[in-house]
Amino acid sequence: MSHTKPHVFTGATGFVGSAIILELLQAGPHARVLAVVRSPDGSDAGARARLHQTLERAARLYGLGDSLDVEIHERCLGLAGDLHAPRCGIEGRPEWAEAELWHCAASLQFHDRHEKEVMQTNVEGTRHALELAQALGARTFNMISTAYVAGTRTGSIPEAPVLPSQTTNNHYERSKIIAEGLVIASGLRARILRPSIVIGHSRTRAALTFSGVYGFERGVFKFRSLMERTQAHLMDTLEVRMLADAHGSLDLIPVDFVARDALGLSLADADPGVYHLASVARLPTRRVLEVIFEAAGLRPPRFVDDPAELTWLDRKLDQAVSIYNAYLSGDKHFERTQTDRWLERTAGAGYQLPDHELRQFCDLYYQTELATRAPLPETT
Amino acid sequence: MSAPNPVIVVGTGRCGSTLVSAMMRAHPEVLSLSELFSFVTDLGSLIPRAFAPEAVTGAEFWRVMATCYPRENLLLRHGLRMEEVTYPFGRGRHRPADGVPALLLTTLPHLDDDPDALFDELAAVMCARGPAPMAEHYRGMFTHLMRRYGRRTWVERSGGTLRIVQRLVTAFPEARLVHLVRDGRDTAISMSRHIGFRMALVGFQLLELLGVDPWESDDRGEADDLDDDLAALLPERFTAEAFNRYDISPSLCGHYWSGEIRRGLEVLGALPPGRVLTLRYEDLLTDPQTSVTRLGEALGLGALDPQWLQAAVGMVGRGRSAWRSLAPADQRELEHACAPGFAALAEQGLTWQDPAIP
Numbered sequence: 001m002s003h004t005k006p007h008v009f010t011g012a013t014g015f016v017g018s019a020i021i022l023e024l025l026q027a028g029p030h031a032r033v034l035a036v037v038r039s040p041d042g043s044d045a046g047a048r049a050r051l052h053q054t055l056e057r058a059a060r061l062y063g064l065g066d067s068l069d070v071e072i073h074e075r076c077l078g079l080a081g082d083l084h085a086p087r088c089g090i091e092g093r094p095e096w097a098e099a100e101l102w103h104c105a106a107s108l109q110f111h112d113r114h115e116k117e118v119m120q121t122n123v124e125g126t127r128h129a130l131e132l133a134q135a136l137g138a139r140t141f142n143m144i145s146t147a148y149v150a151g152t153r154t155g156s157i158p159e160a161p162v163l164p165s166q167t168t169n170n171h172y173e174r175s176k177i178i179a180e181g182l183v184i185a186s187g188l189r190a191r192i193l194r195p196s197i198v199i200g201h202s203r204t205r206a207a208l209t210f211s212g213v214y215g216f217e218r219g220v221f222k223f224r225s226l227m228e229r230t231q232a233h234l235m236d237t238l239e240v241r242m243l244a245d246a247h248g249s250l251d252l253i254p255v256d257f258v259a260r261d262a263l264g265l266s267l268a269d270a271d272p273g274v275y276h277l278a279s280v281a282r283l284p285t286r287r288v289l290e291v292i293f294e295a296a297g298l299r300p301p302r303f304v305d306d307p308a309e310l311t312w313l314d315r316k317l318d319q320a321v322s323i324y325n326a327y328l329s330g331d332k333h334f335e336r337t338q339t340d341r342w343l344e345r346t347a348g349a350g351y352q353l354p355d356h357e358l359r360q361f362c363d364l365y366y367q368t369e370l371a372t373r374a375p376l377p378e379t380t
Numbered sequence: 381m382s383a384p385n386p387v388i389v390v391g392t393g394r395c396g397s398t399l400v401s402a403m404m405r406a407h408p409e410v411l412s413l414s415e416l417f418s419f420v421t422d423l424g425s426l427i428p429r430a431f432a433p434e435a436v437t438g439a440e441f442w443r444v445m446a447t448c449y450p451r452e453n454l455l456l457r458h459g460l461r462m463e464e465v466t467y468p469f470g471r472g473r474h475r476p477a478d479g480v481p482a483l484l485l486t487t488l489p490h491l492d493d494d495p496d497a498l499f500d501e502l503a504a505v506m507c508a509r510g511p512a513p514m515a516e517h518y519r520g521m522f523t524h525l526m527r528r529y530g531r532r533t534w535v536e537r538s539g540g541t542l543r544i545v546q547r548l549v550t551a552f553p554e555a556r557l558v559h560l561v562r563d564g565r566d567t568a569i570s571m572s573r574h575i576g577f578r579m580a581l582v583g584f585q586l587l588e589l590l591g592v593d594p595w596e597s598d599d600r601g602e603a604d605d606l607d608d609d610l611a612a613l614l615p616e617r618f619t620a621e622a623f624n625r626y627d628i629s630p631s632l633c634g635h636y637w638s639g640e641i642r643r644g645l646e647v648l649g650a651l652p653p654g655r656v657l658t659l660r661y662e663d664l665l666t667d668p669q670t671s672v673t674r675l676g677e678a679l680g681l682g683a684l685d686p687q688w689l690q691a692a693v694g695m696v697g698r699g700r701s702a703w704r705s706l707a708p709a710d711q712r713e714l715e716h717a718c719a720p721g722f723a724a725l726a727e728q729g730l731t732w733q734d735p736a737i738p
Binding site for chain 1: 424425426427428543544546581584585587588589591592593596604605606607608611627629631632635636638639640642643713716720
């Protein structure tokens with residue numbers, strides 16, 4: 001049924017948004033996509049070009065080659081818009097009534113200095129996306145949130161609105177909680193979709209953009225580079241300690257699984273509510289960190305739970321990756337009962353991620369992003 | 381009589397070498413060049429261009445000497461003046477707000493009470509020179525200064541030149557090296573409090589995390605990788621408060637010290653034994669007569685001038701050791717960080733009381 005409805009997107013050029021569009025194009029021949037895109041020159045033509053280039057690139061990264069190029073050009077319309085403007089700067093059109101609106105745009109900035117910008121994008125942006133949904137008369141509002149609105153909560157995390165008393169690790173989580181609240185209060189028919197830690201494509205390992213666990217890998221890699229500049233070969237012998245729950249687990253989910261589950265809920269016309277798009281098989285935190293450290297050329301970290309055991313260098317590393325502490329402190333198990341209830345088949349069912357495959361995700365990030373940095377000036 | 385070999389004093393920095401410059405300044409036959417290589421490399425961040433092997437014109441060489449470099453001048457603009465900077469603000473023509481050329485920060489004030497006039501004189505001399513490798517231009521400048529002040533040899537001493545010792549050895553094969561070594565634990569503590577070293581280490585961090593030198597490039601594409609404290613030290617956001625607040629631990633400096641010692645000893649160890657004199661700073665403090673005598677003999681100027689010897693020995697203070705005053709956990713961290721450096725020095729027969737070698 002949803003195959004024929006228009007699908008309106010914010011964040012279509014982002015990691016999750018673009019993956020959902022590619023899934024949508026493959027799911028049926030009729031779906032039309034309207035994407036509100038920041039245009040480099042303010043024109044619709046510029047927005048369209050940016051959208052098409054991004055989707056083509058994502059298709060190639062995800063092993064689809066040029067098989068969707070025609071679909072991308074014929075069925076995906078880019079309109080110049082701005083998340084920071086009322087209704088995202090878009091006027092409603094009758095042909096988009098009953099649209100399925102996907103609000104995927106978000107800022108993933110975690111540092112305190114970006115708080116205003118993050119609130120602006122994630123909270124005000126959601127408000128504007130809701131205005132757009134109302135102006136269009138959208139049938140359903142799908143918001144891509146994050147499972148980490150769970151904040152500091154541990155254990156089993158239900159697919160339910162966040163309690164007002166929930167404490168958070170950073171303002172990113174706080175912004176998403178506020179945004180979810182806006183969506184619930186809007187009275188629109190809404191699904192809140194909460195992916196866990198999104199990684200690259202399950203088969204190709206590639207990612208359109210790198211955040212989350214990749215940011216952690218980046219922090220570890222840069223920490224190593226920095227220490228090596230301080231003393232050559234220092235990290236060959238030094239063992240660093242990390243504040244992390246050694247017995248915890250991490251919930252990594254490939255982007256194509258997130259996209260497939262999200263679209264599956266839409267195609268099944270799932271009821272309004274909260275849905276976790278989490279992995280069916282969590283990985284031990286220790287294993288993930290050891291693989292990341294190895295990929296960065298570091299010895300495996302030693303896990304400690306008392307900050308007093310950290311040296312200054314350990315604290316420096318902790319600082320470099322502190323924005324990802326939400327992943328490392330306390331074990332979280334994201335329930336996905338609601339999600340699975342609506343899906344004929346869970347995208348990641350039976351999916352395993354052995355160490356050597358996890359290492360491939362890390363290596364691909366390293367090869368495409370980190371190893372390609374321009375050489376830095378000599379300081380000796 | 382053949383000219384004596386020049387001398388370059390190398391060390392990790394914060395190892396007591398400033399005292400050596402003061403001693404050299406008092407020597408009637410020595411041109412004492414202080415902090416030249418520190419400041420013409422903008423605190424060690426622009427090293428390759430200061431030692432370019434290819435021929436450059438005198439004007440190009442002079443540009444390296446006369447540039448108001450961004451790190452050094454950012455510090456000055458914010459009232460963060462290193463104790464080594466001796467330019468006579470108020471009396472001289474430059475003000476911190478406008479920038480001070482590298483050569484005028486310490487090197488020329490160390491030689492002359494009117495450094496601006498000397499600067500102008502050197503500019504005319506050096507800019508008139510034809511193409512030559514940087515090292516040749518340095519020699520030309522040193523020779524001009526030796527003649528001007530009636531000195532027979534030159535001694536260059538900049539803080540932290542162990543980092544560039546290979547370049548110095550290559551550029552000045554005629555020079556003898558005096559390697560001044562100080563207990564790494566005290567050196568590291570001193571580094572962690574020194575404006576210049578703190579700036580150099582902040583620079584390392586910004587460089588690695590940003591992927592560009594923020595003083596040379598406006599690219600801030602990777603600025604999200606900076607934590608809030610470090611982001612506050614970007615040139616466009618820099619404040620003295622943020623700089624003073626920024627945490628540079630003695631243990632980080634200890635790791636740095638160990639690395640410099642190991643790298644330096646590798647280079648120095650490959651030189652003919654007669655070309656290197658190693659002095660311990662602590663020996664200079666406890667037995668200045670012997671150490672200063674060895675230093676004086678390394679100059680190769682013949683019999684030591686007793687007046688200079690007396691004056692130089694008189695400059696030696698008591699020194700102080702601070703590492704034992706650290707909290708036990710911090711001491712352990714520092715000991716651990718310095719252990720590789722101490723181990724390398726021990727292989728050369730240089731040991732300290734309370735050796736930090738496990």
